[in-house]
Amino acid sequence: MTLTLQESLSEAAKGLLSSVKAPEAKHELWRQVPIKRLRDLPLEAACLVEMPSLKEVQPTSKEEEVSEDLLVFQTGRLKENSSCAHVSIEAFSSVANTHEDILQQLSAQAKDDYYALNNLAHCPESYQLTIEPGRDPKRPIHLAFYNAHNNTTYQRIHIKVKSGVEAQLITSQHSLGEGGTVNMEVSVELEQGARLQYCDGQFSDAKLIRLGGLSVRQKRDSFFKYMQLSGQSLCLRQRLLVDLLEENAEVELIGCAYLAESSSLNHVLDINHHVPNCRSRQLFKNILSAEARSSFDGTIYVEKNAGGTSAAQLNNNLLLSSTARAHTKPRMKIYASDVECNHGATVGQLEEEEIFYLETRGLSQEVSMNLLAWGFMREVIDECPMEAFREQWAQDTLNAALSLKEIL
Numbered sequence: 001m002t003l004t005l006q007e008s009l010s011e012a013a014k015g016l017l018s019s020v021k022a023p024e025a026k027h028e029l030w031r032q033v034p035i036k037r038l039r040d041l042p043l044e045a046a047c048l049v050e051m052p053s054l055k056e057v058q059p060t061s062k063e064e065e066v067s068e069d070l071l072v073f074q075t076g077r078l079k080e081n082s083s084c085a086h087v088s089i090e091a092f093s094s095v096a097n098t099h100e101d102i103l104q105q106l107s108a109q110a111k112d113d114y115y116a117l118n119n120l121a122h123c124p125e126s127y128q129l130t131i132e133p134g135r136d137p138k139r140p141i142h143l144a145f146y147n148a149h150n151n152t153t154y155q156r157i158h159i160k161v162k163s164g165v166e167a168q169l170i171t172s173q174h175s176l177g178e179g180g181t182v183n184m185e186v187s188v189e190l191e192q193g194a195r196l197q198y199c200d201g202q203f204s205d206a207k208l209i210r211l212g213g214l215s216v217r218q219k220r221d222s223f224f225k226y227m228q229l230s231g232q233s234l235c236l237r238q239r240l241l242v243d244l245l246e247e248n249a250e251v252e253l254i255g256c257a258y259l260a261e262s263s264s265l266n267h268v269l270d271i272n273h274h275v276p277n278c279r280s281r282q283l284f285k286n287i288l289s290a291e292a293r294s295s296f297d298g299t300i301y302v303e304k305n306a307g308g309t310s311a312a313q314l315n316n317n318l319l320l321s322s323t324a325r326a327h328t329k330p331r332m333k334i335y336a337s338d339v340e341c342n343h344g345a346t347v348g349q350l351e352e353e354e355i356f357y358l359e360t361r362g363l364s365q366e367v368s369m370n371l372l373a374w375g376f377m378r379e380v381i382d383e384c385p386m387e388a389f390r391e392q393w394a395q396d397t398l399n400a401a402l403s404l405k406e407i408l
Contacts, residue, residue, distance in 0.1 A: 013121035023038075068140040071143050086131065087130065090127065118154075126158065129157065131167045140170050140199075147176060157187075161188070162191055168385065181208065182209070190218045194223075199227045199228075199389055227255070227385070233263055234263055236263075237264075252282075269297070294325075307337060308339070313342070328347065355369060
């Protein structure tokens with residue numbers, strides 16, 4: 001009997017899991033991750049749970065005329081009879097294992113990562129979304145994920161953008177209850193000349209433990225922009241892997257997060273310039289208060305034959321308390337000449353002179369600090385190409401956290 005692609009992925013992952021141990025704090029890439037929080041996480045996939053009414057599942061757009069296509073996922077499974085114009089949706093459980101390339105690619109990406117392998121092994125369903133010619137480039141595809149609060153929700157999406165197609169994609173995470181755990185893996189394949197802008201948002205009602213990764217493979221003349229807007233996760237650990245495979249490909253990775261209480265954020269990035277004349281840019285900004293923790297471990301790799309590369313990497317962290325901590329490690333491994341590459345990182349606090357200036361204008365110290373924090377983050381928020389999504393996140397998450405809803 002022929003296995004489905006979903007069954008083949010699961011079997012391959014279970015075989016690899018037998019030789020991979022759960023990460024420990026002594027491992028370099030996990031040193032700043034709260035391992036104790038992860039150790040007792042349930043690995044079984046969450047069961048289907050009751051969905052909110054359709055009135056509660058709204059697109060991010062607040063216009064009377066809906067300006068996006070909404071696809072709703074219930075604990076990792078797409079709602080029945082869902083569709084989207086010029087997007088073909090294929091469930092891996094309904095496909096015979098004839099996609100050997102996908103099987104090998106996903107297995108290779110996950111082979112050394114314990115939680116990525118658990119995603120492959122336990123995810124109840126994986127989906128491939130192929131964005132076809134004719135898609136309106138200004139009408140986002142919104143994947144809204146509603147997650148169980150008492151178990152682990154596994155999500156796996158493979159996005160394929162056809163040659164010459166331009167599209168916008170949104171993913172948002174929501175909890176059906178207090179908190180929960182999400183293990184989400186997204187892979188993106190951009191054919192020649194394809195362009196994709198992808199916004200990944202987590203809102204203030206979703207205090208999640210979130211693990212996962214994003215892997216991207218780009219061909220000639222393609223463009224990919226990823227924007228992550230993070231709310232008050234208990235723990236967010238994400239791997240970002242980009243392979244620039246053909247000339248004149250370009251990638252931008254942008255992120256901003258507000259961390260409070262004892263929240264933690266951990267990013268591991270690998271940008272691989274395999275060929276000449278490609279461009280990459282990274283900009284990540286975090287605000288940390290109370291006892292929050294963040295870590296950034298980013299590597300730009302430029303191969304020997306990848307001359308003409310342009311690469312930039314920057315990680316800025318603003319500490320609003322004396323007990324918050326940020327660890328940052330930007331790196332470059334350059335084996336080619338004739339390149340333009342730079343990287344940097346900052347960890348600091350607000351300037352007392354700036355706070356004092358606002359206080360002399362009649363603002364309290366708290367409001368002054370929060371307004372300055374908002375200004376620190378605004379540069380990154382403005383990078384988000386989907387205005388309705390950007391403004392909703394800023395209002396519901398950042399403004400609420402900084403107590404600025406009545407001011408801004």
